[in-house]
Amino acid sequence: MSDDIKTLNEIKEIGKKMEDSISEYFDREGLEDPTKNFDWEYILIDKKKVRNAWCMPGGKIAVYTGILDATKNTNGLAAVMGHEIAHAVAKHSVERASRGTLLNVGTRIIDIASGGVLSDINRTTGQNTVGLLAQLGILNPFNRKQESEADYLGMIFSSLSGYDIRETVKIWERMKELNKGKEPPEFMSTHPSSDNRIRDLNEKMNEVILDYPPIKLT
Ligand SMILES: [Zn+2]
Numbered sequence: 001m002s003d004d005i006k007t008l009n010e011i012k013e014i015g016k017k018m019e020d021s022i023s024e025y026f027d028r029e030g031l032e033d034p035t036k037n038f039d040w041e042y043i044l045i046d047k048k049k050v051r052n053a054w055c056m057p058g059g060k061i062a063v064y065t066g067i068l069d070a071t072k073n074t075n076g077l078a079a080v081m082g083h084e085i086a087h088a089v090a091k092h093s094v095e096r097a098s099r100g101t102l103l104n105v106g107t108r109i110i111d112i113a114s115g116g117v118l119s120d121i122n123r124t125t126g127q128n129t130v131g132l133l134a135q136l137g138i139l140n141p142f143n144r145k146q147e148s149e150a151d152y153l154g155m156i157f158s159s160l161s162g163y164d165i166r167e168t169v170k171i172w173e174r175m176k177e178l179n180k181g182k183e184p185p186e187f188m189s190t191h192p193s194s195d196n197r198i199r200d201l202n203e204k205m206n207e208v209i210l211d212y213p214p215i216k217l218t
Pocket residue numbers: 083087142147150
């Protein structure tokens with residue numbers, strides 16, 4: 001756990017706004033609130049090398065200090081949290097349950113199945129296999145369609161909560177810069193490559209800003 005209480009409090013504050021806005025939004029639409037059984041909780045993990053965050057089904061959210069280099073500010077942090085909350089709301093982890101088995105069998109079989117691509121990546125990037133596996137199988141276990149859905153829903157949640165979603169694209173640009181030369185080829189990555197991601201986010205951004213303005217909480 002990080003002792004950066006200021007950032008943790010910021011995370012909790014963003015989280016609270018999102019919790020309330022999401023519930024309020026579904027209420028107003030006359031839809032069942034997908035987060036009604038969530039037991040929200042927020043932690044900040046002190047790990048500079050991990051540029052990530054996740055949200056477990058049920059609303060347990062973890063942010064690694066490594067991603068703060070990319071998020072930079074409150075709107076950036078909100079964008080990342082909105083994205084992770086979106087995975088939980090869309091129940092992506094339920095969809096991926098069958099994929100879990102494949103990812104648990106270990107490096108060798110994945111390496112064989114990928115025709116040695118994993119070893120090649122390790123050689124070029126110097127990233128260790130455990131790190132890469134963690135990235136592919138544990139920390140980013142979603143497929144590209146799910147990632148696009150989470151990007152879109154995440155922007156909606158951020159916008160409803162009153163954050164400036166134009167920062168979303170900037171995060172991916174910073175992420176790309178920070179990962180320079182280290183980005184695995186798109187087909188190996190469970191995240192779409194940053195360029196595609198930036199393009200898709202840009203395409204949807206104005207529509208989200210217009211259709212999902214900040215929600216006024218009663
Ligand atoms: Zn994601």
